[in-house]
Amino acid sequence: MGKERVHELFSDYFNGVLLIDVWEIGSKLILGSKNEVGYKILTEANPLPLLNSARTDPKAFELFLQGMIHALQNNLEIPIPAQKFLAEYLGNPKIRPKQKTGTKIDDEFNWRLRLALLELEEEGIRPTKGEKTDPEDHECGIDIVLDVLCQFDQSNEYTYENLARRYFELSGNFQSH
Structure with a gap:
């Protein structure tokens, strides 16, 4: 090397x-591009922790959004809680958390x-x-x-x-x- x-x-x-995006959910590592990771977290793990975090954490929201884009572009199944949160966001984009300064x-x-x-x-x-x-x-x-x-x-x-x-x-x- x-x-x-x-x-x-x-x-x-x-x-x-980009090198790779890695997220740790409990003791499980999720690897892939940002959109793949977002989708995998929503489908391979319990999506509720990500969805709850996405209400207050800009990084979690971006991960959720990238996962949704990946699912929609690839005609993949979207879990019901994620569909509901996406619909809520589309109806009221102001729920997106603000980026932190600093x-x-x-x-x-x-x-x-x-x-x-x-x-x-x-x-x-x-x-x-x-x-x-x-x-x-x-x-x-x-x-x-x-x-x-x-x-x-x-x-x-x-x-x-x-x-x-x-x-x-x-x-x-x-x-x-």
């Missing part, structure tokens, strides 16, 4: 190619960072430098990611420190939305 794979992951990111978390970037560092770790490259054990010139996963990000003119946007902070925040509790 190495640097080539990291380059591929972030090249797709900066070109707007710093937006870039889940797509975070997934790619996590995946790149995990794959590099499988090759024996530690994700970060151990301050006491690694010499300054020892290359770690974040160094490789930073190298690649510089190729996309992102050297001012990301630093070792902010990528390491993201990594440590994600590694302890890397769950979906």
